[in-house]
Amino acid sequence: MRNLARNCLGGLLLMLLSGVAMAGTGRILMVRSPQMFPETMITLQNTIRKFGYKISRVQRVDIGLTKSGYKTDRYRVVFFGKAGEVRKIANRYPQLAAYLPMKISLFAEGRETIVLAADPMMLTRVVDAQALRPILRRWSSDLQKILEIVRKSDD
């Protein structure tokens, strides 16, 4: 009972409070983390894992730029997914492979960090199959929850 109550309450709170900014056409999900870059990176990776995804790689965009002589603050892209899901989607809809695995990019802005991702629902514009919708919807909802946790990481 306790658990149920807590879950309902959690869901309720999420409904009320989750409002990850949907910029423009509603296909970019974006939040400002109140934490600095290294802390945000840790929170983000832990949260992604808590949602059952595996992080496959972190692309260090800033390192490449700096090595080539350009000035930039810290900028990384985190790739993640569930092997089974990624494989299934890529096998069934190879045209979606360009967007797999999922990714979230983050860059420092002073003492805070901007974190963003493309909403997977936009892929319905490539393939609009009933069989695909539930998984895209879940990815989208997981992404929004992950970003919301990152946004609130100071509380």
Added chain:
Amino acid sequence: MKRLVLLGMLLFPLPLVAGNATGKVLYDQNCAVCHGYDGHGGVGVPLALPAFLSTVSNDFLFSTIRNGRPGRVMPAFRNLSDRQISAIVRYIRSWQPGSEPRDSAVTIRGDMIRGGKLFKKYCASCHGDRAQGSPGTGVTFSRPRNLPIMAPALNNSGFLKAASNAMLLRTITQGRKGTPMPSAASMGLKQKDIHDIIAWLRHFEKRHASRKQEKESPVIVQESSYDLKTTVNNVKQAARGKNFRIIRVQYLDQGLVEPGKEDRRKVIIYFCNFNLLNKALALDPRVGLFLPCRVTVIEHKGRVKVVSINPTMLSHLFNNEELDRMCKEMKQTYMEIIEEATL
């Protein structure tokens, strides 16, 4: 359970009791990502400056939030109710209570042609020849830039709709202290000059300003006439031929499955031109989400397919017209590389 219901009742009416608390929650969710929690700016311009708040009305703020600025990053918040937008406006206003100026009707009788010339002389260095605004975003300081704050687009339909003549007159007369925006007096401009400039700015309202909705697919797909291995090599060679550096070749599920268990029929090729990457990030730091460049080669039911994102959707995704040209060029490059690798 009783406690849950009670809490539910307490929580549900929250958005209806519109006060500053709601305004803050909504602002933090929707605006802080670009304008900062305290309105200091970021990807967006600063909103908390006294020189800004004392020159714009609540109607200006409301209209700006509702309609956004098409093609200039600032989104239109069509999903928020009037009440929610008003709550956000009240919250922004609470940073500088009592700062709202009284907007009286001002009729502009100016010489548009002369105004255009004055604009080019006094304003274009920052706002651009056609008042299209300076490139880049807000005050993002993660990379070097010319102006500490980007100069907004003044030919923008969203801006012109929100801005009353009184607001324009006031802003140009007073400038914005604490930003690069100078006062008219400091530029040696008289009242008549300002009216002429406003008349010229207003003529942009008659332009067809609506951005066409993007119809193109978010992906580029091309079938290859070669086998997987040859196609991958071809992509690498074609990318190199276009002055890209190959930075990584990996299996699609590499890192997701145990080493050695990867699906070898799905290969990603990453390539980059750091000069291009740097330029793109300076226009909009968010595009790094789709960079460096990437092409994926897949063997599927005995056929080899090459897929990539379609870069032209980026400018729409980010509501940033500045990206239009670069994205078109990028698409061209992708197409050429993919064609060279597959035909």
